Amino acid sequence: KTRLCTKWQTTGSCPYADRCNFAHGDQELQKVCHGRMHAKSVTGICMNWQQNNGHCSYGARCNFAH
Structure with missing residues (x-):
């Protein structure tokens, strides 16, 4: 869990x-690793972003990616 739950917030x-x-408080937040690739890495350009200006x-x- 790397982001806080907006409903909970x-x-x-x-x-x-x-x-x-999503995390319900700081105690549930995990640190994000930016140093190496992992399973949730961005895999390509967002088609929604491309098609919707x-x-x-x-x-x-x-x-x-946007």
Whole structure:
């Protein structure tokens, strides 16, 4: 978990609880490794970003390069 849950940040709770893919507090945040490639590395250019004049609805959560 490398990012805070936006639902948890805004409301203080999350309907996904322990099943949530995002951190519920600083204590759950993992450090991000930028030094080497890993399984969640960007794999190509985002097609949404290319086709929508530089806009992608996934924003920072997108797995592709913008």
